[in-house]
Amino acid sequence: MGVKEMTISDIAKLAGVAKSTVSRYLNGGSVSEETKRKIENVIINTGYIPNTFAQSLKAKRTNIIGTVIPRLDSYAAAKTLIGIDEELRALNCQMLISNTSQDLDRELESIYGFARQKVAGIILMATQITDAHLEAFKKIQIPVILVGQLHHEIYSLIHQDYESGYEMGKYVLLKGHRNIAFLGVTEKDIAVGVRRKEGFKKALEEVVDCNVRFHETSFSMMEALKQATLIIEKYKPSIIVCATDNIALGVLKAASLKGLRIPEDLSITGFGGYDVTEVIHPGLTTIKYFYKDAGQVAARNIVKLVNGEDVNKVTHSKFKLIERESVDNRIVNIL
CATH class of the missing domain: 3.40.50.2300 (Response regulator)
Known part of the structure; x- marks a missing residue:
């Protein structure tokens, strides 16, 4: 038996909000932070993507690359971000940053949130990759590169x-x-x-x-x-x-x-x-x-993936x- 696909009504009911609020959220409209988290939690926890969300993912994307970092006070993350930003600018792309404060739920929210904003690709500096991450990567249908961690299913740039x-x-x-x-x-x-x-x-x-x-x-x-x-x-x-x-x-x-x-x-x-x-x-x-060099390589690789070019599944950074x-x-x- 096939799995029933989520509707706006289903999400609204589970989140305890109006259908119009869910529609406004999915279309990038203004909703409160608390409401936003309720809706995002439903999308993540149920394992479904609503029709309207899935359709929005097929729309024309931007030249923006979403970058998810675990900490703002990390030397490694800061240096990597500098490399990513410099290289993306040279490639006529922009970087959008999301900090998760080492919270896995916030990390997943950031991934889905970037997809809803129609970013072209995502660079993820993760501390661990869970089944929920893999599920998210499959659903969002956007190129993703991991920096600092290795997973055989995902393009990765790793320090040795x-x-x-x-x-x-x-x-x-x-x-x-x-x-x-x-x-x-x-x-x-x-x-x-x-x-x-x-x-x-x-x-x-x-x-x-x-x-x-x-x-x-x-x-x-x-x-x-x-x-x-x-x-x-x-x-x-x-x-x-x-x-x-x-x-x-x-x-x-x-x-x-x-x-x-x-x-x-x-x-x-x-x-x-x-x-x-x-x-x-x-x-x-x-x-x-x-780290800066690694960020530059990650930026080049994600743009290549966005453009449909070949990239090695695993890239090694020097030490x-x-x-x-x-x-x-x-x-x-x-x-």
Whole structure:
């Protein structure tokens, strides 16, 4: 038996609003924020797209590219956005930004909202891809590119998280560290929470005399500070490898509060290559990702998809290990 397609009446009833309000919303008219969220929640939660919505998706699209970001205060997102904006302008396109504050429901609302506004394509800087995301991508019938995450069904531009994690692991071992703490994030974030850690772990599996503990925190510097304080007090590692530069900055503060010298008493590394890591003292050894370049490539690729041109399913962004003063050479010290 076929699934009954939603009508405006169905949506209005479920949302508790008038049919005219739903019609006004679907046609881009003015409705209150509360009403808008009610209607969008019905569209998302029921798994249906109303006829009028589906028809509007077939209408002539604009030269606008919708870009969904998880946080406004993210260095990576900001640099990526700069690259996207510059490249889109060069290609005579415009960028429309939606911030989700790491709320998955808001992320889905943004995707459907962009489709209703008839954007030509969507660039999504997601932290995770759920079944609801995949359902949305199928329904909106608009080209989508993921930046920073990989999914085999969706065009993706990824930073080489596994490979850079492996290179950081080899570097730490080369410096003679064997009592190691890795401070990561939730594994719901496949790129940062899983791939970086797995690459690092693979490098350490190649030696036999290594003691490594894996810990978890959030992306917050203050949360990293608290977690690092506990790690330092309980395990006294020679180095803490941090999954992001933000986490590393929190660890640096924790070490300072404990009266530890960097790198003599505790070595610290990060991932990201944020500008601040070069100007702080001591400078932070880190993996630099080229976020602006990645944004430019993502912009070029989404425009190609909009124009029906071929694009690789997965594009890899480059990285580089930047060695500074935050890592002690334990082999020299032993000698």
